[in-house]
Amino acid sequence: MSLLNVQNLSLSIFDAEILRNINLRIESGQIVAVVGESGSGKSMTSNAIMQLLPEGTKSDGSIWLNDYQDLLKITEAEMCEVRKTKIGMIFQEPTKALNPLESMGAQVIEAIKLTEPGLTRIQYKEKAEIVLHRVGLENSRFPLSTYPHKLSGGQRQRVVIAIAISQKPKLLIADEPTTALDVTTQAKIMSLLKDLILQDNMGMLLISHDLGVVTDVADHIIIMKSGEIVEEGPTAHFFNDIKHEYTKALFAAAMQKGADKFVADYDEAVLEVKNLKKSYKLSGGETLKVVNNVSFKIKRGENLGLVGESGCGKSTLSRCILGVEPFSSGEILIKNKSFTGQKELRKHINIVFQDPYGSFNPRHKVARLVAEPFYALSNSLSKSEINEKVKDMLKHVGLSASDMDKYPHEFSGGQRQRIAIARALITEPSVVLLDEATSALDVLIREQILELLEKLSDMLGISYLFISHDLSTVRNITDRILVMKDGIIVEEGATAEIYENPQHPYTKALLDAAPDITKTVSKLKA
Amino acid sequence: MISFLLKRLFSLILTLFVATIIIFILIEVVPGDPAAFMMGLSTNTDAADALRAELGLNLSAWDRYFNWISGMLVGDFGISYTYRIPVSELVLDRLTVSLPLTIYALILSTIIAIPVGVISASKRGSFSDTFLMGTAQIGVAIPNFWFAILLVLLFSTTLQWFSAVGFVGWEAGFFPVLKSLTLPAISLALPQAAILSRVMRSSVLEVMDEDYIRTARAKGLTKRQALIRHGLRNAMIPVLTILGLQFSFLLAGGIIIESIFSLPGLGRLVFQAIAQRDLIVVKSIVTLLVLAVVMITFLVDLAYAWVDPRLRERGER
Numbered sequence: 001m002s003l004l005n006v007q008n009l010s011l012s013i014f015d016a017e018i019l020r021n022i023n024l025r026i027e028s029g030q031i032v033a034v035v036g037e038s039g040s041g042k043s044m045t046s047n048a049i050m051q052l053l054p055e056g057t058k059s060d061g062s063i064w065l066n067d068y069q070d071l072l073k074i075t076e077a078e079m080c081e082v083r084k085t086k087i088g089m090i091f092q093e094p095t096k097a098l099n100p101l102e103s104m105g106a107q108v109i110e111a112i113k114l115t116e117p118g119l120t121r122i123q124y125k126e127k128a129e130i131v132l133h134r135v136g137l138e139n140s141r142f143p144l145s146t147y148p149h150k151l152s153g154g155q156r157q158r159v160v161i162a163i164a165i166s167q168k169p170k171l172l173i174a175d176e177p178t179t180a181l182d183v184t185t186q187a188k189i190m191s192l193l194k195d196l197i198l199q200d201n202m203g204m205l206l207i208s209h210d211l212g213v214v215t216d217v218a219d220h221i222i223i224m225k226s227g228e229i230v231e232e233g234p235t236a237h238f239f240n241d242i243k244h245e246y247t248k249a250l251f252a253a254a255m256q257k258g259a260d261k262f263v264a265d266y267d268e269a270v271l272e273v274k275n276l277k278k279s280y281k282l283s284g285g286e287t288l289k290v291v292n293n294v295s296f297k298i299k300r301g302e303n304l305g306l307v308g309e310s311g312c313g314k315s316t317l318s319r320c321i322l323g324v325e326p327f328s329s330g331e332i333l334i335k336n337k338s339f340t341g342q343k344e345l346r347k348h349i350n351i352v353f354q355d356p357y358g359s360f361n362p363r364h365k366v367a368r369l370v371a372e373p374f375y376a377l378s379n380s381l382s383k384s385e386i387n388e389k390v391k392d393m394l395k396h397v398g399l400s401a402s403d404m405d406k407y408p409h410e411f412s413g414g415q416r417q418r419i420a421i422a423r424a425l426i427t428e429p430s431v432v433l434l435d436e437a438t439s440a441l442d443v444l445i446r447e448q449i450l451e452l453l454e455k456l457s458d459m460l461g462i463s464y465l466f467i468s469h470d471l472s473t474v475r476n477i478t479d480r481i482l483v484m485k486d487g488i489i490v491e492e493g494a495t496a497e498i499y500e501n502p503q504h505p506y507t508k509a510l511l512d513a514a515p516d517i518t519k520t521v522s523k524l525k526a
Numbered sequence: 527m528i529s530f531l532l533k534r535l536f537s538l539i540l541t542l543f544v545a546t547i548i549i550f551i552l553i554e555v556v557p558g559d560p561a562a563f564m565m566g567l568s569t570n571t572d573a574a575d576a577l578r579a580e581l582g583l584n585l586s587a588w589d590r591y592f593n594w595i596s597g598m599l600v601g602d603f604g605i606s607y608t609y610r611i612p613v614s615e616l617v618l619d620r621l622t623v624s625l626p627l628t629i630y631a632l633i634l635s636t637i638i639a640i641p642v643g644v645i646s647a648s649k650r651g652s653f654s655d656t657f658l659m660g661t662a663q664i665g666v667a668i669p670n671f672w673f674a675i676l677l678v679l680l681f682s683t684t685l686q687w688f689s690a691v692g693f694v695g696w697e698a699g700f701f702p703v704l705k706s707l708t709l710p711a712i713s714l715a716l717p718q719a720a721i722l723s724r725v726m727r728s729s730v731l732e733v734m735d736e737d738y739i740r741t742a743r744a745k746g747l748t749k750r751q752a753l754i755r756h757g758l759r760n761a762m763i764p765v766l767t768i769l770g771l772q773f774s775f776l777l778a779g780g781i782i783i784e785s786i787f788s789l790p791g792l793g794r795l796v797f798q799a800i801a802q803r804d805l806i807v808v809k810s811i812v813t814l815l816v817l818a819v820v821m822i823t824f825l826v827d828l829a830y831a832w833v834d835p836r837l838r839e840r841g842e843r
Binding site: 050052076077080081082083084085087088089091093096097098099100101102103107110111114115147149160163164167 | 736737738740741742743744745746747748755756759760833834835836
């Protein structure tokens with residue numbers, strides 16, 4: 001008997017085919033991972049099992065739960081019962097998955113009440129405390145009355161997990177449960193999920209875009225592309241014989257093999273940060289040192305990585321460097337001139353943001369968006385000259401001149417990030433800040449964008465300051481890496497050295513936490 | 527929470543202060559003789575001199591402002607030039623009509639708008655959604671004075687359930703007052719309810735797309751339960767803002783409806799005062815309205831903080 005048995009599931013929304021002939025099976029105590037890029041239908045598969053589908057969805061096939069209930073055939077009332085007691089779900093965006101107006105205790109208790117009605121308030125509280133304790137939120141530090149905005153992303157995800165397991169489900173569906181989290185948090189959440197699965201003998205459907213994340217925990221791997229399963233197999237044998245091209249590409253992307261990098265040897269520093277300090281006053285008269293005595297230099301053509309978890313001060317540091325946030329003391333030099341936000345120097349520095357969707361005005365055409373820095377800075381160029389530059393730049397980033405008249409929503413996430421890069425490079429800056437510029441992209445797209453950035457850097461002699469929470473992302477593109485923790489640079493060195501021989505315990509922890517498919521695969525083969 | 531309140535209170539007082547200065551400058555300091563203006567066409571200089579003395583125009587602007595403010599603080603708003611009674615009495619008298627009317631109209635509009643908004647949002651695209659939102663569209667478009675006349679024709683002239691005009695006065699008791707305010711309140715409430723229901727609908731639609739609703743559904747709540755337990759409170763936040771704006775608008779903005787129903791309300795008082803050039807009354811009522819708007823904004827802020835824990839925290843920092 002299978003816990004879940006999906007047979008020939010096909011699905012279409014308003015006649016657009018989303019899923020085609022999906023077959024998958026999950027047993028108790030087993031973790032099945034579905035991997036694919038966005039749009040491959042992996043989330044739709046999980047939503048179909050939960051029967052939380054948008055309007056206008058038609059499905060075909062069957063989804064058997066415990067071999068006796070076909071979730072496609074039962075009524076909505078029966079399905080509510082199934083969601084209550086049989087299936088729990090964990091979502092991608094922990095910051096949005098909880099009701100901001102209710103305490104975490106109330107939200108956990110609500111879930112318990114649905115499965116076990118009629119207990120006293122004290123009993124509910126006790127049960128909620130126990131289940132929150134199981135996910136690592138002890139009552140002493142996190143009382144039930146804590147509101148979600150007081151919790152970090154990882155802690156919120158723990159609350160969502162607590163809600164799911166409080167109903168003692170047999171099946172847990174986790175849809176990209178760690179994608180929005182830091183690497184170290186990611187590792188902790190994954191191991192928490194694995195422990196819970198073993199303890200409660202649940203089955204889990206784990207959905208991810210990253211082969212590296214799932215390889216360590218999954219028993220069975222399914223690769224999806226364009227609504228179909230292209231390859232699958234038990235994890236133990238899966239990597240011995242990869243057949244499908246797409247899987248190979250995903251595998252290569254997850255490997256992140258380090259290549260030898262040309263290290264710039266110009267002496268001219270394009271950006272220099274000297275003893276930069278930035279602190280905030282807290283209510284109790286304490287000061288919070290967000291950036292504490294940070295110094296570094298970027299030479300012309302050199303690519304520097306700045307790595308640390310969220311809250312380490314890297315975003316504040318980048319805002320100071322961009323001249324949009326005043327700092328307490330220290331100095332920032334651009335081309336050896338002190339920079340505090342002057343327009344003349346601003347054209348030498350630009351930024352590409354993390355979210356390719358949120359960083360454009362949706363009502364402007366690409367031509368206007370890319371030319372934006374010219375409007376913001378005083379310039380002596382005529383309209384037609386600007387147009388020429390925009391055209392050239394679009395070609396450089398792999399788009400065409402005809403894209404100038406389109407709006408941002410007509411592009412995919414990867415293409416939008418190309419537009420953002422074009423916008424950052426149009427004033428021919430010396431330094432470009434890449435603030436998690438590839439974190440929101442699918443792994444394969446990420447590879448392409450990184451290649452593009454590298455090409456442009458070689459071609460135009462630009463330096464990058466690549467800011468990321470993920471050491472592996474910056475590995476290929478940077479010459480040197482700074483590791484930042486609590487406002488301090490704890491380690492600095494050539495990229496290869498940091499990887500081969502990290503000195504600081506924090507750097508080691510970051511490296512260990514990063515999912516390493518090579519290690520897992522070699523362990524499997526051994 | 528306390529510091530949140532204090533901050534709000536401080537900005538409230540500051541707003542009031544700035545408003546009184548602007549009102550004072552507009553009415554008394556800018557060139558032109560208020561006394562001559564108030565006298566209108568008559569050129570009797572003795573009377574104008576007397577009025578000037580009564581208004582204290584011989585004093586410096588600063589002294590006048592100070593006298594005005596300190597008078598208001600103890601409830602002395604001056605004496606109406608046309609009515610010859612203290613402005614405070616006049617305004618209080620009118621408030622006993624306008625305030626209940628405004629509250630009545632707002633309650634009606636909320637009672638209508640929230641269910642309408644919720645129903646049309648939860649049945650988006652259905653016949654009832656189209657019907658309700660079409661009706662709301664008509665409600666926004668219909669001039670409320672015309673609607674008021676229709677109400678009078680139906681309920682007063684034909685059915686004779688309500689009297690067509692006048693206000694019975696609070697001596698008559700609560701229910702007679704309620705009855706005499708019912709038709710005007712309905713006329714005032716109609717366009718407000720129409721606007722509010724559209725805001726409520728879009729707010730609910732937006733909230734229902736939020737991830738936490740999906741979390742609630744994954745717990746096993748039905749769509750309706752998820753909406754009621756998690757959606758409504760979140761959806762109410764933008765609605766609160768609109769409610770606050772509507773309150774300030776209705777308090778003195780009901781002039782046409784007050785005229786149709788011959789109600790002695792604040793709107794008519796200010797209209798008459800302007801027509802009769804009674805600057806003392808105009809000045810006082812405008813100040814009072816500013817106070818009302820600022821107070822309502824403060825109350826809406828309090829309501830926000832009560833609904834949203836994140837705002838409470840922000841105050842603490």
